[in-house]
Amino acid sequence: MSLPLVVLLPFLGAIAAPLFAQGGRTAIAIASSIPPLIALAALFPHWATLADGGVVLHSYEWLPAIGISLSFRLDGLALMFALLILIIGVLIILYARYYLKPSENVGKFYSLLLCFMGSMLGIVLSGNLLLMLIFWELTSLTSFLLISFWTHKQDARRGARMALAVTGGGGLALLAGILIIGNIVGSFELDDVLAAGELIKAHTMYPVALTLVLLGAFTKSAQFPFHFWLPHAMQAPTPVSAYLHSATMVKAGVFLLARLYPALAGTEQWFYMVSFTGMATLLIGAYTAMFKHDLKGLLAHSTVSHLGLITLLFGMGTKLAAVAALFHVINHATFKASLFMAAGIIDHETGTRDMRRINGLWRYMPHTATLAMVAASSMAGVPLLNGFLSKEMFFAESLELNLPGFWAWIPPIVATLAGIFAVAYSARFVHDVFFNGKPVNLPIYPPHEPPRYMKIPVEILVFACVMVGVFPAISVGPLLFSAAQATLGGDVPDYQLAVMHGINLPLMMSVAAFVGGLLMYSQRQRFFRFHARFKEIDEKAVFEAIVSRFADLANRFTALIENNSLQRYVMLLVASVVAVAAAPLINLGIFIGDNGLTPVDWPTAISAAILVIAALATAVIHRERFTALVLLSVVGLIVALAFARFSAPDLAMTQLSVEVVTMVLLMLALYYMPSWTPLETSKARRTRDIILALVAGAGMTLVTLAILTQPFSSISEFFLENSKPGGGGTNVVNVILVDFRGFDTLGEISVLAIAALSIYAMLKNTALTPPPGDGQGHTWSREPHPLMLKQIARPMLPMALMVSAYIFLRGHNMPGGGFIAGLITSVALVVQYIASGMNWTQDRVRIKYHNVIGLGLLFATVAGAGSLAFGYPFLTTTFGYITWPVVGKFEVASALVFDLGVYLAVIGATMLILVSIGRLSPHSAIKSPRRNS
Amino acid sequence: MNHWLIAPIALPLLGGILQTFMGYAPISLRRTLAIATTALILASSLVLLSLANDGSYRIYAFGNWQPPFGIVLVLDRLAALMLVLTSTLAMFAHIFSIGGSDEGNRQFHTLFLFQLMGLNIAFLTGDLFNLFVAFEVLLIASYGLLMHGGGTIRTVPGLHYVVLNLAGSAIFLIAVGMIYSVTGTLNMADLAVKIPQVTGEGLDLVKAGAMMLLVVFGLKAAILPLCFWLPQAYAKATAPVAALFAVMTKVGIYAIIRVYILIFGENAGELAHLGMDWLFPLALITLAMGVIGALGADNLKTLISWQVVISVGTLLAPIALGSEPGLSAALFYLLSTTWTVAGLFLVAELIAVQRGSARDRIITAPKMQHRTFLSVLFMLGAVAAAGLPPLSGFFGKVLILKSVEPGPQMAWLWSVLLIGSFLSVVAYSRAGSIVFWRTVDGHLEKPEPMKGVVSVSAGALIALTIVIVFLAGPINAYTEATAAQLFDTAAYTEILQTPMAAEND
Amino acid sequence: MSAFAEYTISALLLLGGAFTLVGAIGLARLPDFFTRLHGPTKATTVGVGAIMLSSVIYFSSHGHSIGISEILITVFLLMTAPVSANMLAKAAMHMGVKSMDNTQGNPWDQ
Amino acid sequence: MELIFALVIGALTTSGVYLLLRARTFPVVMGLTLLSYGVNLFLFASGRLSAGQQPIIGSTEIYADPLPQALVLTAIVIGFAMTAFVVVLSLRNLADNEDDHVDGCPPVKPADNKQEQEETGK
Amino acid sequence: MLDRLSFPQPWLSLILFSTWQFLSDGISGASLVMGLVLAWLIPQLTQGFWPERPAFVKAWRMPVFLLIVLWDILIASFSVAKLILSPRQPHPAFICYPLQLDHPLAISILASTISLTPGTVSADISDDNKMLLIHALDATNDQEVIDAIHKRYEKPLLEMFQ
């Protein structure tokens, strides 16, 4: 249980910390330091197990489907990193207490810091690769927020985004790599993966997996060519830099190398990719550090270089190199963290980090200076300090690499060269800051020692440097050993951690590095001049430029494709249909089925001809809108006739009524629109459209021909058989509509209702001014309501109502029904509006069309729901024949109520639609909400 | 026959009817009733989920007519999942709307409820033509909702959306006609039985029809090249509507899953896996297009709209590969992405309200009120959407990545998906840091107060992404079961034998 | 069906057809809108009326009850044809549609 | 006869699609109407053609397939609702943009695009 | 409440009732009841839409009048047919007819009659309902036409109305 707790504690702290923000910085600092301290305490009991190469594993199932489990695993390697994270973490918390200003959002700061700590612990303690990846990405996110802590600074924001992009992106690569490994091994449990090293390396996917994993590691550990993000992360508050960018996060990459060492290392590919990346990073970092005038910049690049060193060591592939790498991880963490803190103190006390202005601080802050100088010497690799020891091991290993011929010289030379640079920039750090004359107009003058407690963390770390430097075996021996054990998977080579190994080649290299380094520093102005020839590139700006460029390109590209042209979208739609249907239809060809063609009868042929002419004419002269409208209604009429001709009386009637209402609708719209369509599309475009249209038409023709001549049988037999006995009606179409498929009808009247309601809503606050005339030079007539029309309209309404009643009542057995009846009534009402005008008619229509719609839907629903009472499903109909004295025998069908609902809904919707549009007319003075419109 | 099955349809219908009568009732009353209705819908969907979880098929035969003759509703795990997904989302979106965005149009709640009715019919129906009707119901309601909020900005996108979908409906009808003209039936189960027996020229007709159907579903799902109507329409819609629309594209995806696994699945003989070879590359291109759009977006709502396109691509790629794990993964991701995107739409609105004239555009503006709260919500949403750990999106994507068999398809899917995630991270971090952090001095003209219901509903919707993480185990178990059930098409066709309620006396 | 009925039906049919055709011819060949207006309003209406009548006789002679629908339609046509004509004439006059040169008197337009 | 019917549907589709591809709302609406006529006839045809076999029980011996007729009836009504909506939407478009172009304003202005990009702190 | 049970337009109710009997195949109890219901219900709903009552005085003359008109229509059709088919150009004319009727219904009946009878179409009615514009397809003399119309149609109508 204790391991999950170790990871969980900091997160709990993160939640708790902000609550103490009110209590001031001390309170919150103390509060924040409690979780890591408990965590430390929780780790120690396990030491016994680890000392003799054991492993502590606490595992809980989570998502077996993914293969991700909550398993936490503690071994030497994990312990080593966990201690670094926790101990340095505590020191940072203490340090930050003094570094931050009271005005700053300390709650946020500590909360994020603890989040980061937790994520970091998660990485090192995960016993499951996917779990580790989650924490891995979490560190990217938290560090993003920490770097951009000062959100008002543009550099901070950009640096943070760059860091997130690089490390987060690397994380995604790592994810891919891990998934492949898991796929090979069949498990993501660390134990299984580490045990399956041979299997992995033998697998064909190994190169891919390795590359992806290394991408993750290198981005995180700022390896060339991904190193550029790290220096820019220095925009973060110094405690963050000290913690994330020296001791912990950037070590996650190398941790990964160590963690997966047994599983991935020991191949050619590993050797070349890792060691050469490391070498390049080592050199570039060291070289650049030399020329940074920014205190933190110098440290950042030196960090890059040291990470390169560690990577190189892991890359070498020898066991001793690995040990050296682990050892250097500890050493670098200690001296670099202390150096950052020192830099932070200097920044804090002088108000600047520019070494060209910071000079001779020895006089103002001797104590801090001493600490910084010791740490810097360790960085330079001065004997009796920890940096020296690991560097000696590194030099030794660089000689051990037995590369063929001339290549054998490369590693030692690179190592020495890097050593020289290291000495040089360390020397600069010491001399240029603490000596080298007087300060140059510092923002804060005179600088003096920081608060006592601010130095304690530095002192502790520097003390550690010395301790390790002098008594390596006692101080870190056991820890390093168990870490090595864990990394190398058992057999650790015999090595001795001694201060001196006598006069040997590595020592000579160190000496050379010293002499060279000091020489170089003394000649620094030359080098600066030389370096100044190449102009500094600001990666941050480059990154920003790239992102903006991409965003801009993306925007242009999008605007190019998604150009808000309906014509294009429709074209794409039609083209897609043609594309997907082409193959089967070409395959089908002109196909006449087994039923063959029935003889032509001429009346039908002529009507068809009329329809075709009218349809094509509509398209041809569509720019003359009214004429097109007239032609369109010819089409509608013939379609209705066709329905009648081919035994669909109900359809014929519906089509007729709908068509007229549609025409009225279109004319209502045309009143406000130009009566001519301008000719604006290019000839090419029109040709394209014509071709597309013809292809579509041809396709439909082929399909129809094939269908009509194919014999077929359908489920309709059932309807024909059960219409009368089961549905109580002889008009099968109507029975289908109100009974067999009544649910479709319910949906359909809902559509009608919704359409009407939204149309009403849409036009509510719309103001349209009609053109003064018909566009052919005639202004509209003033006479609204011709006498003859008014007179004929009077008797029409009652007659129409009776006809509706007739059509409605017979609908269940004869052609007719709710729809048609409803449309007839609506049309009769429309005539009233046309003849006598909106106001006149509205005054006489006493119901709100909204309510008619509602009633319609309600009737239909209730009629359907009635059956529920008898335990039958929704829309189950019943009918019976009742005999009354005078009246005689007649049928009552619940379906009739349903159809009544349809009738009402149709009336309500149609009228609401037409009235809503008519209301726009300037002549109709209806605006009061009391009325329908 | 279990009457719970019509609850998700009957409730919004009755609620909607009630609303039409209440045109002039006080808004508070209308709101109460509307929200109550949605809550009931959510409750009933949960009931159906618990029913469906036993892995059996339940049917509801309207009019007590034996399928394939009558229309049936079919409840299975997939349907239940979609119902819960939708009604949960709707619940929060609806609550958000009573924060004030429902004003200005008395029909808002009517339309909202009818929209839900359409969606629920689409998820439950077992009849191809009834699916068409369902589409029409939810479309016409969506047209109305899209135009809700007045102003002129919505008109053109609305027009495009409407015209395209009308054309789509026409194509749908043609497709139905082609399929009926050969098989003589409309019931999906019956089709699943009949399609394998189709021979000769019938094959060509059905194939053409089915492919056209795929185009229609593709249009609804917004697959490239049919996705360009979406960004403008969604970006311009009022927040709760946009949030609800997050589920609209998923209807298309649902239809693809339903029809192309059940009817044109592996048992479809000559027509097995129809169109899936088209779908996979298109899905990847769609994903890429979405990422490009997101990268180029110059306001948050457009960015999120493109995120919708991204998730469509992400979902359809594994579906097209037609493996059971892939489908399960897609369903898991579906749940996550839909809620996340919807939540982001709401958050974007909250942000827009706080930034005065700058609205949600990705530009420098005066420091906004409630910055921390909003930025946290946005960050959660962004992380989930981009598929970074530890939020639900990540698990969805991992499931999808893992579901692919090694091979060229794996290479394609992995690279597009991962690079896509990377670029979305870039896009979101850029947008977020500009909107929240790059502030100029000066203050907004009267910063509007943030209403409780509004922020709570938005926050809750975003928070669901965390809930999913904690319930990942059971959810994944459910999606796996769902996938298994879907691939067992024989079981589905057995609904044709379900006995009807006893004939009365 | 009785021979008489058959003769009547045939006669009515031919009469109706003829009038319908004549109306159409008038529409097609008369020189201006106002003269064309005469054809449909009279001839066509009558023609269709005759066909209706034949249908009534046909079906009643086939044992169906007297078809009221045909009567209704005919009445309706007779009632509405003048109104349509009137409306169209008004529209034409308003739009200043040319009437043939030898027309006496002038159209109005208010 | 079948060929004639097929040609009719072809003609309706052709005209409909062509008008659907126009740049003004009114032709587009007319295109949609024509297209829906074609589609309705097609859906109707999926039940095959027959004369005098109206599916009214007792009116003839053999009956035409009633199901497509019912479907078409539904389709007609839905089509009407949709047409009405799009007509009104084009009125709104006209009111909002003082123009009846389907994209609001006749030529797509790249100018807008650019100025937006300047705004979006890139 | 009683007016709800009354028949506001008895003529209309009568017509509706009888028409319904024809519409429903065979007169049955059901058809009678239904006809009664409709004859009552429909006028109740629509009376508002028919404000000005047709003020008949001698309604029984109506059938006679209608028969005359029907006959004339037949004749008219033949004469028009002759004109249409004859090669010679017609001599059309616009004729202003001074109205004596003033009841709107009466006027429109007259106008309709004119439109349906020999060679004339009533093209327009003046705003003050005092003038009727007639288009004659082939008129030699305006006055003849005016007199004929007055004698044959307007007189009877004048007797029937007011």
Add this chain to the structure above:
Amino acid sequence: MMTTALYLTIAMVMVAALLNVYRLIKGPEAPDRVLALDTLYINAIAMIILLGITLGSRMYLEAALLIAVMGFVSTVAMAKYLKRGSVIE
């Protein structure tokens, strides 16, 4: 004999329809077109009746009634549009 008469009548009606379409397309003025449409509607009634007689079925009479009504309404609406612009006001 009746069949012959029927066919002759149908022929005449179809020719009439064609003539209407000719006028409808030729125009020249909008009222001419509407007039032609109106006449075409009336012809359609004739066609339906004739169809009914040919099929010996009365199922289509109501369709004819509807054509009459709808033809009138659309003619009136179009005429009013041409003259007044706003059909419903």
